[in-house]
Amino acid sequence: MQISCSFCGKDEQAVTMLFKSWSEEEGTEAPTYICDVCVAQCYQELVNEGIVGGMSTKKSTLQKSYRDSVVETLTRAIIDMQYKDYLLEAFAEKAGMECIMRDELIPMAEAIKRLPAVMLREHAVLPLRMQNKTLVVAFYDPLRFIEAYDDLVAKAGCTIQGALAKKQAILKAIDKWYKKKK
């Protein structure tokens, strides 16, 4: 006997798989069949309607964490190269922030007292100046700066704006302007 999909009508030879109805009682009616293509189509509609689809959520989480790890790896690589100057400038421009290329950074007195030396050494940042009640803070490692941001704001007691600068310039200035206690 030729059997076919009750949904699309394709017969056994035209499909990969045919599923037979489970509710069939022996010898009463002819069983119902559904083919693999129709099952896939139904499944897709369930996913589209959000009725099933834990997978789609997992997939997007995976993509986000993957994307984050790529961004982090790239940023780390750029930092490890200690920023070629043009990279530093390009990075700052993309992020829409100030970029300070000088080899020497001179913090203003009003900025110096805003953050304690121990914090600057820990986060590798340097307060530069006050600007419209905002403390401009130089950093060279965007990831560390983002991590430290909330702590810096809490300690400084004002909003903080980042400015990208050379690593050596920041470290040198911290040593020069915040002498270690003997």
Ligand SMILES: [Zn+2]
């Ligand atoms: Zn079918």
